[in-house]
Amino acid sequence: MQDKVELLKELQGIDQDLHRIQSSRKELGKERADLGANLDKVQAMVDSLTAEVEKLQAERKELTAALRQEEENVAKAESRLSAIKTQKEYVAVLKEIDTAKKLNKDLQDRIEAKDVEIDGLSSDRKEKEGELAALSEKISGRLDEIGSVLAGYDEEATGQTGQRDGLFGQLPVPLRKRYQLLFERRGGMAMVEARNGTCSGCNMQLPPQLFNSLYTIKEIQSCPHCGRLLFVLPLA
Template structure:
């Protein structure tokens, strides 16, 4: 039984170490996700700017088409004026030309505004593209570093898992089921040390007769309070 208790203690130490390694690995994966999210945000911002430029360019082209149409109307009306015979018709065409010229001026102003906005956004796109390129380079380096750490941790986890399997093969199935259930119920700690009359797992006082039984180490003893398997640890010195 003493050998089984020693193996349980070793198993608990290995499992605790694996838990620590997996937690660190999880943290690294979270950092990798943050890196990717940062890149995604930068790319989305750049894509949105490009979408705005495309929309403005399309609107500018529509305005330019309208401007050409109005300019053609003005030219046609001015040509027609040469053939007008009555003053009334002359005045009507004159009003049409004046209205078309006003609309032409408005279209030209709107086109200039679109051009200015496109130029502004294009400059912003150039700046953000440069920042994104730098961010991608830095992120690639950081990602490689984090992934190397993840891989190193996985190597340690694999080594500890191999040690764990070697121990579990030597322990009875019923004992392993009990150990596994206790780990699930007790925040990963199935084994607790007993010292100076106390269970160090829950810090509760142990009955004297139970504590005395621990000295013999001829059976598995559980804490009556937290049910963890108890292993006697005497004060050193």
């Protein structure tokens, strides 16, 4: 019988370790996800500013092309002036040139306005890129740390799980079920010491007969109050 008690104590110790590893793993996983989300947020701002700058640059390109076209039109019209025969036609071409020049001025103004906008957004983007680089540098060390701790946990958990399954397999099936259920429902304390006639799981007094029988009886007994499995340390 003592074998089964020792086996359960060892099993419970391993299960408690595995449980601790699992919680730490969960916490670190969450921390890692949060750090990644912060980085993604700043990256998204940089991406959005890049897209805006690109859009403005495309608009600027269109305006520039329109300006080149109008400048060509002005040059063509001006070259026609010398060949014009009538006053009426001359005035008409001058008017055409004047209109085109006004249009050009308007296009130039719009291009300059785009440049101001592009400069402003580019400097915003530069600032965000700096923020991103600093943040990335700051958290990359922590991410590496988390990665290696998690890898250590994986290795530890694999070894422990193998050992745990070996011990668990040695228990009679009904005891396995009782242990498992108690471990889950009683906060990882399925088996507890009975000391001075009391269950150390729930601190309730055990019936004296039950307590005394723990020293002699061959079956594992449960606390009548909390159901935990009981063991006693050998009398000194």
